[in-house]
Amino acid sequence: MPNIRHAMNVKREDDFAKWYQEVITAADMAEESGVRGCMVIKPWGYGIWERIQRLMDDRIKEAGVQNCYFPLFIPLANFEREASHVDGFAKEMAVVTHHRLIADGEGGLIPDPEAKLEEPLVVRPTSETIIGDAMARWTQSWRDLPLMINQWANVVRWEMRTRMFLRTSEFLWQEGHTAHANKEEALDETHRALEMYRACVEEDMALPVIAGEKPENERFPGADETWSIEAMMQDGKALQAGTSHYLGTNFAKAAGIQYQDREGTQQHCHTTSWGTSTRMIGGVIMTHGDDDGLRVPPRIAPYQVVILPMLRDKPEDEATLAYCEEVRAGIAAQFSMGEKVRVLLDKTPGKATAKRWDWVRKGAPVIIEVGPRDMENGKVAAIRRDKMWNMETGKLANSFPERSEFIESIPALLEDIQNNLFAEARDRRDANIKRGVTEWSEVSEFYKSAGKYPGWIEVEWSKPTGDALAKVVEQLKQEKLTIRNVPRGSAPATGKCIFTGDAAVERILIARAY
RNA sequence: CGGGGAGUGGCGCAGCCAGGUAGCGCACCUGUUUUGGGUACAGGGGGUCGGAGGUUCGAAUCCUCUCUCCCCGACCA
Numbered sequence: 001m002p003n004i005r006h007a008m009n010v011k012r013e014d015d016f017a018k019w020y021q022e023v024i025t026a027a028d029m030a031e032e033s034g035v036r037g038c039m040v041i042k043p044w045g046y047g048i049w050e051r052i053q054r055l056m057d058d059r060i061k062e063a064g065v066q067n068c069y070f071p072l073f074i075p076l077a078n079f080e081r082e083a084s085h086v087d088g089f090a091k092e093m094a095v096v097t098h099h100r101l102i103a104d105g106e107g108g109l110i111p112d113p114e115a116k117l118e119e120p121l122v123v124r125p126t127s128e129t130i131i132g133d134a135m136a137r138w139t140q141s142w143r144d145l146p147l148m149i150n151q152w153a154n155v156v157r158w159e160m161r162t163r164m165f166l167r168t169s170e171f172l173w174q175e176g177h178t179a180h181a182n183k184e185e186a187l188d189e190t191h192r193a194l195e196m197y198r199a200c201v202e203e204d205m206a207l208p209v210i211a212g213e214k215p216e217n218e219r220f221p222g223a224d225e226t227w228s229i230e231a232m233m234q235d236g237k238a239l240q241a242g243t244s245h246y247l248g249t250n251f252a253k254a255a256g257i258q259y260q261d262r263e264g265t266q267q268h269c270h271t272t273s274w275g276t277s278t279r280m281i282g283g284v285i286m287t288h289g290d291d292d293g294l295r296v297p298p299r300i301a302p303y304q305v306v307i308l309p310m311l312r313d314k315p316e317d318e319a320t321l322a323y324c325e326e327v328r329a330g331i332a333a334q335f336s337m338g339e340k341v342r343v344l345l346d347k348t349p350g351k352a353t354a355k356r357w358d359w360v361r362k363g364a365p366v367i368i369e370v371g372p373r374d375m376e377n378g379k380v381a382a383i384r385r386d387k388m389w390n391m392e393t394g395k396l397a398n399s400f401p402e403r404s405e406f407i408e409s410i411p412a413l414l415e416d417i418q419n420n421l422f423a424e425a426r427d428r429r430d431a432n433i434k435r436g437v438t439e440w441s442e443v444s445e446f447y448k449s450a451g452k453y454p455g456w457i458e459v460e461w462s463k464p465t466g467d468a469l470a471k472v473v474e475q476l477k478q479e480k481l482t483i484r485n486v487p488r489g490s491a492p493a494t495g496k497c498i499f500t501g502d503a504a505v506e507r508i509l510i511a512r513a514y
Numbered sequence: 515c516g517g518g519g520a521g522u523g524g525c526g527c528a529g530c531c532a533g534g535u536a537g538c539g540c541a542c543c544u545g546u547u548u549u550g551g552g553u554a555c556a557g558g559g560g561g562u563c564g565g566a567g568g569u570u571c572g573a574a575u576c577c578u579c580u581c582u583c584c585c586c587g588a589c590c591a
Contacts, residue, residue, distance in 0.1 A: 005552080007552085009526085017584085017585075018584090021584085025525075026525095032582075032583065033582095034564090034581085034582065035582085036581085036582070036583095037582095088590095088591075089591090091589075091590090092589085092590075125591090126591070157590080157591090159589080159590065160515065160588075160589055160590075161587095161588095161589080161590085162583095163584095167590075214591090218591085219591085220591045221591075223591085226591075228591090240591080243591055245591080273591095275591075277591095310549090310550075310551080312549070351551090351552085351553095352551075353550095353551050353552050353553095354552065356551085356552075357552055369550085369551080371549090371550060371551085372550090373550065374550085381550080381551090396551090398551095
């Protein structure tokens, strides 16, 4: 192995948590805000979010779901209506109790005791209850169903321990809420949303995921069924990248979401909700990042190609810039993966060599450098970020293609990078799921000996409930493990439950998780 | 929220124990140099040392309170 001088100081294998934070700083994605658990998302990080938003939003609308916007504040009483929902969220809510500040007489400000709210308002941790109110107003007849709405919003959950993008007090997300005439239709929608997430996360973000149902103990508060997509990070931990819930008639009963069926009888709706958040960006970092920083999959890269002119403060700069502009225009006219190619000619003052490393850390998929000699030869110097090192020499693996040929190759090149990132992640995940484990001792042994970053294990179980399930959860906890999900479409169970010894009924994935 | 660690110019850190009025590397600015690749040299700008209060002639250094971040745990759709 040649000795490569990487663009970052921390390596994944040395300290994954520190590496993760370093990527966020080095790629200029986000920074601390000074407000507990809240971050400032900077242009490069927000640009990635905007790309995700656009691609996800297109998929949401394709399914006939319409966007709305509901209030940030929810009356406290809304949360008292659905018992398990209360239990799930009560401990982590931000509450607004006053509407005015007054001087405290010592140069500071305090909430005015005179301006105390009759009923406190909760800053939404999720919007089931307030959207449920609207649904109750909007559904009268079976003709109003299904009612399918989505909103892009910020939500607040007062988490004890936060991490940039993965778990912040305030985060950005989309939440879809639907109401249906019966269980079957609501379940169909639950699965349709889950499948939409799988497709978006795998195809757009290049994150391979396993879709499946969450066990009883991991259900969303108030849900009858919770489904998730789970991604494996490079440290072998699992990240829940999206969830879709079948809420039964729980919220419908709490909010009075009813309709008259064809026979004229009042019926409760069956509702669903589903969400994905800025947390997915954390997943992109921990899946595609490397020791040189971030690698952004082309579909969600704000800029897919960055052109760096080699300027020298001399008269020939003008010609170099003109040549770069031609290359830029040529690339901008290309279409890749169904969209116009997003290209930036970075004219920021500074040395091209220094700027190159900035873009490497940000993870622009393709970086081009153009100097006078390239111009003379009608060429460009190109680096593809996903394969930027020559492993023989330890030097940058740049190529010097002819200009017009290169421009025409861009669409295929971006698609290849997209596919390569996905394939790399999928192969790594598949290589790190251990199957065929039938004894609990093997599980503990695996996590003791599998090194610093163990992966997942698939086991069969008897799907215990209640106290028996609690016992299983406790047993897993001893190894810091959790049940991720019951993979959709996996082979039927054939053996015994690894926990109870009873006949197994299904397969589950267990893993350490974020 | 419990245990541990930490907050000093944009980033990474030293100084703190043994108080005396702020320093290093990178980055940044200027100049020279170099010019197919993260050039080198010289000069320079920027910090009321997280915040508040206290002890003291004097506080980045000592004491109290508080905010924020990181790690472990508890918690977590």
